[in-house]
Amino acid sequence: MQKIMVGIKRVVDFNVRIRVKADGSGVMLDGLKMSVNPFDEIALEEALRIKERGSNIEVVAVSIGVADTQQQLRTALAMGADRAILVQTDAAIEPLTAAKVFLALAKQENPDLILLGKQAIDDDANQTGQMLAALWERPQATFASKIEFSTGKASVTSEVDAGLKTIEVDLPAVMTVDLRLNEPRYVKLPDIMKAKKKPLDVTSLDALSVGATGWLKTLKTEPPPQRQKGIMVKDAAELVEVLKKKGLI
Amino acid sequence: MHKILIIGEHDGKTLNPATAKCVTCAAGIPEAEITVAVFGADTSTVATQAAALSGVKAVLRVDRAENLHPLAAIFAPQLAALAADYTHVFGPSTSFGKDLMPRTAALLGVAQVSDLMAVEGAYRFRRPIYAGNAIVTVEADPSRKLIATVRVASFQAAPAGGNATVASKSLDVSLPSHTRYIGAKSGSTDRPDLQTAARVISGGRALGSAENFKLLFSLADKLGAAVGASRAAVDAGYAPNEMQVGQTGKIISPEIYIAIGISGAIQHLTGIKDARTIVAINKDGEAPIFEVADVGLVGDLFQIVPELERLIG
Structure with missing residues (x-):
């Protein structure tokens, strides 16, 4: 493994409650705190842990978006990515277009692994990684909660509706990560300066x-x-009475 | 006429109820002619189940040794080939459908609409964004094939009573060898399936331990309910991941949802807002769960839950 590419999306911060514009034309975004999509942060953390276990692995953070997306890429660099690429555009980017951009970057960079969040918390589409894998004609492992490597391949355990599913994929591959893969590190001040x-x-x-x-x-x-x-009820007896009256139990 | 192809989800023995919900969604499209495709090593049993769904005109069996386990890399090229004769291709918004459908869409060179929650026209749909905090109405280009996943919590299952034709289809598609199935692990349970249960009891971090979740299992068994958990409870290791309800877990629509010791983070509420009745039990009267609960009870769950069990008897 020599190179890992990680997708980073700029989204409204996880803790901000968005509001819809009164005229129905969209969501109010002006002045809201923007952050790295939390799932992408987990993807980057995993890339960094793989890098720290191996040797001479380069981690490249890539993003698509407005000029200010540089802020999120600086955060990625501060976390430990080696370099970053911003594909700057003011256009609204749908998942298929994002996949085509990542494909173009993959052809330039030839990574062994592309790690992405399983979904972005703005449009909740959950498509880009799978689309990229299809266009790149490479394996996909989605919703990863555990990743293990051996020569030229990886074993990935995914969180699926029925529990856990494990597949083996040849590298290079695209993986999308789920919540419980890892806990991303905090960025330290000296790292921000270095970034x-x-x-x-x-x-x-x-x-x-x-x-x-x-x-x-x-x-x-x-x-x-x-x-x-x-309504509020005062005790278990009244709760049972209400539910029985509603025909629910 | 709109020709709609639905990819059936199954485990080789039983058709997942998510498929019947996709049928209901598809039936909402004007002049819909619905076909269900089932991929597997031997789909005879599940094909019969799909053919019995009301509204389904035809069932296509794609039996092939490589289809024994659902792998998106193996299924997608076959589904893309099969899609040629259809205007729409639908899959469920389950982990199976989320894995498969975008790969299929990209192979066909078209976009996907995720999580259809309402059909407003053959190419016009409503879907949630921002964890359900906004609902958008989107329109796709009618000159292109439409690929979508169906938010199963938004639709009732199509009833039985259908009598579709069943045919086998062989596809001349070469399949990649770069992706291999290793195995699966599921918490086997006799309780109803969380995603389709009429009654669900969920526990949060306030349960305090995996051991204490037994209180909920015991009550659930009295009620014939499925058991879920909040993300906090899963993160804390009190419950396995497949029990998680919410934005990144399961999105459910039971008749009754009983939230026990769950504060009600927005990401959790996203997963339950289609429940017919929400009951909340929490010791904190200010917990946000009470803002959406139809019936609320402030108190100590460790006293209330055993008492409920006794009263229900």
Whole structure:
């Protein structure tokens, strides 16, 4: 293993509750705290742990987005990535386009492994890794909760609806990571200073010959229907009585 | 007419109820003609089950030794080949469908719509974003094939009563050898399946230990309920990952959901907001779970749960 590529998406911070614009044209994003997608942080942490176990492995963090996405890539560099590439665009990028961009980067970089979060917490699409693996004609291991390597291949345990599933894939491969794979490290101040000197290249969709195709039109954005606050009961007996009256038990 | 292909999910013996929910979603599309495809080593049993679903016109069996275990790298090229005759290809928004469908879409060179929660037209759908904090209406290009996953909690299962034709289909598709199935581990249980159970009892971090989860199992058995857990409880090791309910776990829609010692983080509420009735038991009266609960009870779960069990008898 010589090179690992990690996808980093800039998203509204996990702890921020978003609101829908009154005119239904989208979600209010102005002034909200932006962070690295939490699943991507786990993907990067895993790449760093593989690097620390091995020798001479380069970790390249890549992202697609507005100029300010450099902030999230600097965070990735501070965590320990060796260098970063931003494919800068103001266009809204759908998963298939993101997969095509990562494919173009994969052809330039020839990584042995591409690690991505299983989904981004903004559009919750859960598509990019699988699409990239298809376009790259390589294996995919999704929702990884444990990854082990041997020569030229990896054994990956995934969190699936029925429990856990283990598959073996040849490298290079695409893996998408789940919550319980690891706990990402905290960034220390000296690392933030060091990260400022690490290389961060900026390129464009044009340079990679990928068009920002919009496949889906979003017609309307609405808040979800709200549940009403119900009644409070004083004890277990009253709870059972209420549920029996409703015909639920 | 819209020709809709649904990939059936199964374990070789039983068709997963998620498939019947996809059928209901597909039936909402104007002039839908629905076909269910089942991939496996021997799909005779599950094909019969799929043919009995009301609304299904045809069932296609794709039997092949390589299809013994569902691997996206193996299934996707076959599903993409099969898709040629259809306008829409649907799969469930389960771990099986989430793995398979985007790979299939990319092989076909088209986008995917994830987590359909409502059908507004043949190419117009509603889906959740931001953990369900916003719902978008999206429209896809009718000149392209539409690939989608169906948010199974949003649809009732199609009833029995169908009488579809069953045919075997052999596909001349070469399959990769770069991905191999090793094994699976599941907490075998006699309780109802969490994703489709009418009654669900879930525990949170307040349970305090895996041992204490037995309190919930005992109550669940009295009620014939499935047992779930919050992310906090799974992270703490009190419950296995397949029990997790929420944005990154299972999204469920039972008749009754009883949340015990769960504070109600937004990511958890995402997984339960389609429940018909939510009951919350928590010692903290300010817990956010009470904002969405139909019936709330503030108190010590270690006293209340055994008492409930006794009262239900």
